[in-house]
Amino acid sequence: MIGVVVPLIGVVLAFLLPKVFKDDRDTGIPLCSWYSPSRNDNLTTTDYAQDEQSCSPDGGPAEGGYGFVRKEGIIFDVRGHRPSGTALLCGWYSLSRREYITTSDPRWVGSDCRSSPPELGYQFVRLEGYIYDYPRPGSHPLCSWYSPERRDNFATTDPRWTGRDCAVAKVPEEGYTFVRTEGYVEDYLKQSG
Helix, strand or coil: CHHHHHHHHHHHHHHHHHHHCCCHHHCEEEEEEEEECCCCEEEEECCCECCCCCECCCCCCCCCCCEEEEEEEEEECCCCCCCCCEEEEEEEEECCCCEEEEECCHHHHCCCCCCCCCCCCEEEEEEEEEEECCCCCCEEEEEEEEECCCCEEEEECCHHHHCCCHHHCCCCCCCCEEEEEEEEEECCCCCCC
């Protein structure tokens, strides 16, 4: 009897353990950028993801005429557990400014993103996901920029904006200044197994 049960337990464990202890990076979601010419506003969000690896170019916010710009990378989905070495990335919206901001800045994020943001008029929209808080092999910086003229906050991994170092990169549009590196994202998340 033991001779039958032990191999059976081995088969069951071989099947279940990879599912219980799967790689943190399996729970990815695309971080996508959208732009509204009428509002001069950039939006970086996971809200209009098509699937686990791609953005939905036909999606985007219903109001404001936002068009798809690019996939910034893949971040960890908030519906999974928070991997170590990550920061929470959250989004807010200002109705008076008609402008979105996506950031991991601790002054905005706090412990859960639902505390009061440091700037008046912004309301919490969503938990976007978790991003690496330091570079990993194959990751790209997600950097934030601000234009006082447009009153636009903008987060991107676009190499034209980030260069080798976001803080000293020559940006392709005048009037934007570097704010901070929000964290690091991957082109895709490696699947376990």
